[in-house]
Amino acid sequence: MPRILRVAAAQMGPTQRADSRPQTLARMIALLEQAAAGGARLVVFPELAFTTFFPRWLLDEAALDAYFESALPGPDTQALFDRARELGVGFYVGYAEKTPEGQRFNSAVTVGPDGEVLQKYRKMHLPGSVEPREGSRFQQLEKRYFEYGDLGFPAFHGPASWGEPVLGMLVCNDRRWPEAWRVYGLQDLEMLLVGYNSAAYDPNGGDSEDAALRTFHSQLMAQANAYMNASWAVAVAKAGEEDGSGLIGGSCIVDPNGRIVAEAKTLADEVILADCDLDLCRQGKEKMFNFAAHRRPEAYGLITSRKGAEAPPR
Amino acid sequence: MPRILRVAAAQMGPTQRADSRPQTLARMIALLEQAAAGGARLVVFPELAFTTFFPRWLLDEAALDAYFESALPGPDTQALFDRARELGVGFYVGYAEKTPEGQRFNSAVTVGPDGEVLQKYRKMHLPGSVEPREGSRFQQLEKRYFEYGDLGFPAFHGPASWGEPVLGMLVCNDRRWPEAWRVYGLQDLEMLLVGYNSAAYDPNGGDSEDAALRTFHSQLMAQANAYMNASWAVAVAKAGEEDGSGLIGGSCIVDPNGRIVAEAKTLADEVILADCDLDLCRQGKEKMFNFAAHRRPEAYGLITSRKGAEAPPR
Numbered sequence: 301m302p303r304i305l306r307v308a309a310a311q312m313g314p315t316q317r318a319d320s321r322p323q324t325l326a327r328m329i330a331l332l333e334q335a336a337a338g339g340a341r342l343v344v345f346p347e348l349a350f351t352t353f354f355p356r357w358l359l360d361e362a363a364l365d366a367y368f369e370s371a372l373p374g375p376d377t378q379a380l381f382d383r384a385r386e387l388g389v390g391f392y393v394g395y396a397e398k399t400p401e402g403q404r405f406n407s408a409v410t411v412g413p414d415g416e417v418l419q420k421y422r423k424m425h426l427p428g429s430v431e432p433r434e435g436s437r438f439q440q441l442e443k444r445y446f447e448y449g450d451l452g453f454p455a456f457h458g459p460a461s462w463g464e465p466v467l468g469m470l471v472c473n474d475r476r477w478p479e480a481w482r483v484y485g486l487q488d489l490e491m492l493l494v495g496y497n498s499a500a501y502d503p504n505g506g507d508s509e510d511a512a513l514r515t516f517h518s519q520l521m522a523q524a525n526a527y528m529n530a531s532w533a534v535a536v537a538k539a540g541e542e543d544g545s546g547l548i549g550g551s552c553i554v555d556p557n558g559r560i561v562a563e564a565k566t567l568a569d570e571v572i573l574a575d576c577d578l579d580l581c582r583q584g585k586e587k588m589f590n591f592a593a594h595r596r597p598e599a600y601g602l603i604t605s606r607k608g609a610e611a612p613p614r
Numbered sequence: 615m616p617r618i619l620r621v622a623a624a625q626m627g628p629t630q631r632a633d634s635r636p637q638t639l640a641r642m643i644a645l646l647e648q649a650a651a652g653g654a655r656l657v658v659f660p661e662l663a664f665t666t667f668f669p670r671w672l673l674d675e676a677a678l679d680a681y682f683e684s685a686l687p688g689p690d691t692q693a694l695f696d697r698a699r700e701l702g703v704g705f706y707v708g709y710a711e712k713t714p715e716g717q718r719f720n721s722a723v724t725v726g727p728d729g730e731v732l733q734k735y736r737k738m739h740l741p742g743s744v745e746p747r748e749g750s751r752f753q754q755l756e757k758r759y760f761e762y763g764d765l766g767f768p769a770f771h772g773p774a775s776w777g778e779p780v781l782g783m784l785v786c787n788d789r790r791w792p793e794a795w796r797v798y799g800l801q802d803l804e805m806l807l808v809g810y811n812s813a814a815y816d817p818n819g820g821d822s823e824d825a826a827l828r829t830f831h832s833q834l835m836a837q838a839n840a841y842m843n844a845s846w847a848v849a850v851a852k853a854g855e856e857d858g859s860g861l862i863g864g865s866c867i868v869d870p871n872g873r874i875v876a877e878a879k880t881l882a883d884e885v886i887l888a889d890c891d892l893d894l895c896r897q898g899k900e901k902m903f904n905f906a907a908h909r910r911p912e913a914y915g916l917i918t919s920r921k922g923a924e925a926p927p928r
Contacts, residue, residue, distance in 0.1 A: 424910050427902075452913050455926045466925050476902065478792035478842055479914045486916045488925035508897065513871060517841060520872055524838030527831060528792055557827060558834050583822065585923065588741075588790065592922025596738050599766050600793045602800045604918050608906025609899065611780050611802035612769045 303463030303578040305491070308335035308343045309534050310391075311551040313568035314542035315352045321376045324350060327569055328393075329383050334571045336387040341413065341462060343384075346495035346538040347394035347472045348406065350377060353497040353538065354396075355441045356545055358432045364445060368398040372409060372417075385415035390462070392534075394471055394495040396446075397422070406446045408469050408495065412459050419456040421469035422449030425477050438503040438545050453480055455487035465490040465578050468531075472496035475521045475535065478528070479603065485529030486591065490581050492526065492533045500546035515550040519560065527558030530584025532576045540567035556581045617777030617892040619805070622649035622657045623848050624705075625865040627882035628856035631666045635690045638664060641883055642707075643697050648885045650701040655727065655776060657698075660809035660852040661708035661737075661786045662720065664691060667811040667852065668710075669755045670859055672746045678759060682712040686723060686731075699729035704776070706848075708785055708809040710760075711736070720760045722783050722809065726773050733770040735783035736763030739791050752817040752859050767794055769801035779804040779892045782845075786810035789835045789849065792842070793917065799843030800905065804895050806840065806847045814860035829864040833874065841872030844898025846890045854881035870895045 310331040315324050328345060335343040348354075354367045372395060373381040384391055390412045397407035406423035426448060428440030458465045468484035468491075475481075475494045484492060498518055500511040518535065526533040532555060539549035551564035553574040562572040585591075624645040629638050642659060649657040662668070668681045686709060687695040698705055704726045711721035720737035740762060742754030772779045782798035782805075789795075789808045798806060812832055814825040832849065840847040846869060853863035865878040867888040876886040899905075 424913055425908055427908065448910065449913075457926065457928050464928070473908075476842060477909070478796060478839075479909070479917060482792060483914060483916045486920050486923050488923040509871075513873075517872065520834075520838050520841060524834050525792075527834060528790065557823075558831065559827075590922075594739055594741065594787075595791070595793070595921050596762065597918045597921050599738055599763075600797060600918050602797045603793060604911045604914050606800050607909050607911050608904075609800050609802040612771065614771050614778065 303465070305462050305465060305576045305578060306339050306341055307534055307553065307574060307576055308338065308340035309536040309551045309553055309562070309564065309572045310335055310343050310345050311536055311549060311564045311570045311572070312346050312349060312538045314540040314547065315538065317352045317543050319352070321350065325376065325379055328380055331569055331571055332380065332384055332387065332389065332391065335573070336389045338571065338573045340573055341389055343389055343391040344493050344495065344534045344536045345391060345393040346536050347408070347497050348396055349393050349495065349538065350395055352542055353547070355428060355445055356438045356543070358439055358441065365398070368396040368404060370398045372397070381411065381415055384411065388413045392469060392493040392495065404446050405449060406442060406471055408471050410467060410469060410493065413461060418458065419454055419469065420451065421454065421471065422451050423471035423474060424449040424453070424480060425474045427473045436504045453483040455484050455489060463578050468492045470494040472498065475525070478525060481525040481529050485531065488585070489529050489531040490578050491576065492531055494533070495536045497538045498548050500548045503545040511546065511548055515548045518548060518550050519552055522552055522554045523558040523560065526554045526556060528589065530556045530581045530589045532556060532578070532581070537564070556584050617779070619776050619779060619890045619892060620653050620655055621848055621867065621888060621890055622652065622654035623850040623865045623867055623876070623878065623886045624649055624657050624659050625850055625863060625878045625884045625886070626660050626663060626852045628854035628861065629666045629852065631857050633666070635664065639690065639693055642694055645883055645885055646694065646698055646701065646703065646705065649887070650703045652885065652887045654887055655703055657703055657705040658807050658809065658848045658850045659705060659707040660850050661722070661811050662710055663707050663809065663852065664709055666856055667861070669742060669759055670752045670857070672753055672755065679712070682710040682718060684712045686711070695725065695729055698725065702727045706783060706807040706809065718760050719763060720756060720785055722785050724781060724783060724807065727775060732772065733768055733783065734765065735768065735785065736765050737785035737788060738763040738767070738794060739788045741787045750818045767797040769798050769803060777892050782806050784808040786812065789839070792839060795839040795843050799845065802899070803843055803845040804892050805890065806845055808847070809850045811852045812862050814862045817859040825860065825862055829862045832862060832864050833866055836866055836868045837872040837874065840868045840870060841898070842903065844870045844895045844903045846870060846892070846895070851878070870898050
């Protein structure tokens, strides 16, 4: 029996700092309903989907708490979970997690069609800095606000109604690290879900990379890493001009050959859909990327034994 | 002082089994001269450049020996080395290596402008099979004819006249394995050289991937892995219809942003050139792909501890 999973990428336009939580949640529910009406059984939202991308601001503890969920679902998010369960669709959503112990992570969950959390993921590759950059209007303070993910790269099975695909999650910058994809690939990954907020330009000026190049990079990562791991990939942006800072769009659904099969055309709220034949992964996994037949792990030692780059002696 | 290295990709059209060695070497020397006339200081030839892609045939030991070099330079290759030294250009060339002890490898060397071998590399990721596929007219017997490379991924410095770039070599199928690129990236790679012979279609029929898709895959690998390691890449094909079996072209020179800056347009002997600013690697190495700041080697254990893929428990 063919395993065809119809998925949606629910790209979100910008969420301003002044936007209220109910306002943003209502947009997400509208996207969910649109995706469900289109037949999607799994809907992928961006990173930190419930709020603006707050790591661009230097905030004190109290201000920070407003952006974090101390429970998921919680009072500000319950309606999304309820509506998804009513519609019988699952979803991936990125959010700022605060644990009962007070730890903070840049996290994502995948929720099944029954409303239960199938798996949680905590971002492993945090960009930015701990200390604010002096004289800069906009910051990137993820290393300040979040702890490094401590759950590794936990692949998991979707439910029977989705064809039991092996799923993996990443968050934003993680998708640029081939190690992250490969650890999932070694768990027989069939579909990778990733939400992102990626700068369209340097909001402090003096930049060499324009939005087109940054969008190219984002899609290149999904395409190449999907191909090299013989997996589908769903990469979903929060996009557009957010509080004076620009974010790329380019949300896409990529097949195991690295081809984009659906792509967002705007920088706004937009749903794109694709029927993903999970068995399309088999050709790559059995031939070109038959890891058991072709990998050389004994030669890859530097990947785990060395962190930074060191040039060879002259 | 800017470190600009003008490199050439010397794509080769097909070399038939009936072509004589002097005939093929003369083509290579003509490509070398064309590249040198264009100002190239480093010329990259394909994998197994001196002969047809013989692993497609089932051969006995004696027949096999005709395709292997027991010395490099040797009687059948000396003229290329001599001409390159006269012109003061270096080159990468792929060849079938037979050691004095009788070991066989799918190898490549990079030769400096003074004619000395700077570094040897032996293909680490051998595709194909040991036993011939029954009933198939064309084979892929690399696992039969070659031993696995035993030199690892040895990055090395080019000479002062090239700007002392950190160089790395791969051979063909290696370029599809992100681990190979990353081990070089961890040695501060600035330019990756790779020659290939990649099928344009399944010569035995019954195939799902056409030449356009296979060329896309080949270029995607150079682009994404160059970007993820903030390195230049020079990927060079033997192309065209060779003894009834088709090979893709698509030779390209890729910048550290993953953009193709020069690309072959034919499936024949063709030289493409690019001025590679080696310092363009620095932005990636210092920001997005600052490995020391951002990698999480403690979470990558599966890459070295597991060879084949294993799905998570249901």
